[in-house]
Amino acid sequence: MERSAFGQLPDGREVDCYRITNDNGIEMRVINYGGIIVSLKTPDIAGRMDDIVLGFDSLDDYLSDTYRQANPYFGALIGRYGNRIAHGRFTLDGETHQLPTNDGPNTLHGGDTGFNQRLWHAQPFSSAEGRGLVLTYTSPDGEQGFPGRLSTRVSYTLTNDNELAIDYRARTTRATPVNLTQHSYFNLQGEGSGTILNHRLMINASAYTPIDETLIPTGEIADVSGTPFDFRQPTAIGARMGQKNTQFAYAKGYDHNFVLSKNPGQADRPTLAAKVVEPQSGRVLEVATTEPGLQFYSGNFLDGSLVGQSGRPYTHRSGLALETQHFPDSPNQPNFPSTILKPDETYHSRTVYRFSTTQTPEAASY
Template identity: 70%
Template sequence: MPRSSTFPLLAVTAGLASMLSVAQASDDNSAVPGVEKSTFGQLPDGRTVDVYRLTNANGITMRIINYGGIIVSLKTPDAQGNFEDIVLGFDSLEGYLSDAYRKANPYFGALIGRYGNRIAGGEFSLDGTTYQLATNDGSNHLHGGDQGFDKVLWDAKPSENQNGVGVILSYISPDGEEGYPGKLETEVTYTLTESDELDIVYRATTTKPTPVNLTQHSYFNLDGEGSGSILDHYLMINAEAFTPVDDMLIPTGEIRPVDGTPFDFTEPTPIGERIEQDNQQLLRGKGYDHNFVLKREAPQSEELVMAARVWEPDSGRLLEVETTEPGLQFYSGNFLDGSLSGKQGSDYEHRSGFALETQHFPDSPNQESFPSTILNPGETYRSHTVYRFSTRNGL
């Protein structure tokens, strides 16, 4: 698919040269390009959780577990070539299974499904039938329910293609799981490319009409996880409108222009510059927790378009996001409260990480004016998102 113009990338080392090798991962930083597999822990029922470490020729490493498809670490260089982990999470499976984590439920690094974001009242009607889903966010359904895709054990296998190395995750969600109709067969491919990208392709098929809205829920801090606030990060979102929410964070159905509001990120702006303004939408979200309507020339196009850029001035790290999705949920870590400690032992305080979730709009099954999320038998759901990592000395 065509790519829109972007900021300069890091230097690309030529050639994959038969990179793929599945081996037991060590804890040092000397990994060669390829895929390394090891055991991450055991679930309470005895099933083994594996971790796959992806490494490209530029030294970027990423670790993914097959429980929840969680990205547990992602190490990229800063402008001086120093590598640091830039995603929030834990070093052990126990962190993701703890009572404190379950209570906070931040979805660190997880695959989200069947439906990312909220569905009002936990119900929707389809072809004359009303379906009741779990209400795990007050009276609403959030991120797939009590036992969403973030809490299942996926089948996993290493992969290699012309762009890089990765992991293919697959899961069969039975008919009626969490209240959704149809058996949904889902495949998600993570690829770490030689162009310093995390390339994610989602595919799904169903036996009955059902809503599908898959996404990835990593929290980023481009100065390094555990390093404190993300409010000084400069953010650009390629959106001239957003979907305002009611006091339950459900979209009202309005498509509101960002011009003249704290939601205008059409030019790079520090995340914290307007986050404390006396604005009804900011107060409802306790900061930014909103869906942005991405700008694209052809609204129904399935081509990748630029969704967002984020730059952190101290490290010089730049994150760019491209997607085929119509929306982007920007979440500024408003509900982080210091109750969870990360990989360096630092408490994850208020707004110490941000998420950029590519998606269809929240509550689309109940909003006729929003792009449809209904997948029918015989169709294939396909979504594509790219997170690109590089550095710049300034904007």
């Protein structure tokens, strides 16, 4: 575990970077601004280490106007509410709450100053499970329009089993919606190494939640059978992207919540949500979670305007996000699992990213 200076915020507060390695050489760097994972190096099938997440080497890049306009949320912790809330509005206990609208008519990822732009308190630790970082932040009552003071604790643990375990915990003083997630973009060839269209993806979901033209769920739980959203068998991400599909037209690609298949009686334990295989490098990423949903985003709005730490631009579809979550707009969708946290409850969610390699044939090009 090493700590170093990463830069200074405009108000003079210092941002630190924590470098964490496991016994197998996997290395992760995290900053306490936004809880951002700025890099994550894992070996390919030949043992070569590459950074497999999109990110920057300097704080200035995360604070730049270009980044803020693109707003991709690279590597950040997301809260209070990951994903979208329709019209930035919900009613709870008879009171209507208005949030900032920062995504067309809707609120995205907690508002225009979400947890991704907050300076968290960081505390390194070492345990029998591995080495990691505990990040804490207290969101005041009324911040971004949300009710209640929310005390949030997120731990990143890099284990010697080559897993990154993320534990989210929160307590509130008033009933409030909570939906925390992590927004890393992955490219298993290495960041800046082309598109993710050849990555083969499996999602353990037989249903998804279709969206309207503003990317808000319609409320329907739709069967994936016979659609481009059926990833129950490993499929190259680019295999069906050329199909004419209203959902693709709305989202400019994949930007959808999948309803994860859960084993009865195991809702409180992480179960497999997704698996990604990159054929050339042989890298494998598996995602397990206690959450009921997974947002798969195919980097639709990356346009080359942002240049990563490799010095190469992040072009269209050069990274994918797999955000474990409750469903978008749940406060306004009574048929979705509830995201309301009450003062006598503790919010707890766990997601595990597992890194490995495999020998696989090369996929077709898209």
